[in-house]
Amino acid sequence: MTPNRAHLWLQAHGLACFVLMTLCFLLFGWLSLDLVRQVSANASLIAAHGWDALLDGGAQQALELLLTAVAAVAAWLGFKLCEMVLVQRLAYRR
Template sequence: MAEQGKLSSWLSAHPVWTFVLLTSSFLGFGILSVDLAKVILANAEYISSNGWAGLIDGGLQQLFEIIRNAIAAMMFYLLFKLCEHVLVDKLANQNLKSRQD
């Protein structure tokens, strides 16, 4: 089995803070990903209908902002999954230990 990273070890040692971080990352992912598909389609339509002028007029900047938001949303999602994994492992190990006793 692979060695745990520092963050994973810290999260495992602090389940309450892990749950708080899990909730916060879930909210961050939700806020950043709401209507992301609509904004991407609207931006693509704007650029395709206005061409080069649309890019210069702010379409390219908006595209970079969309990509930045998508990357931030994925970082929140990965943090959520890490916290989820740590909490599920901790709960599963507690259940196994209590059954063995």
């Protein structure tokens, strides 16, 4: 498997990779902070009030929470990519 351009760029720019990894880590933490409690509260509201809760904004909030979770996973994947590149740089340093 050949690395893509982003992977090659990150390999060539170690400091930028570290900064990006730090930003992805902070973004993941910020996005996932209290996400479980909010999803649980939204599900409880919908379970308790049914259709009225969905029409009153529960469905929109559920969609927003889903998009927040997707963005958090994307930030986590960015962190893991940078982590992999930096570990490879350290392990195979020439």
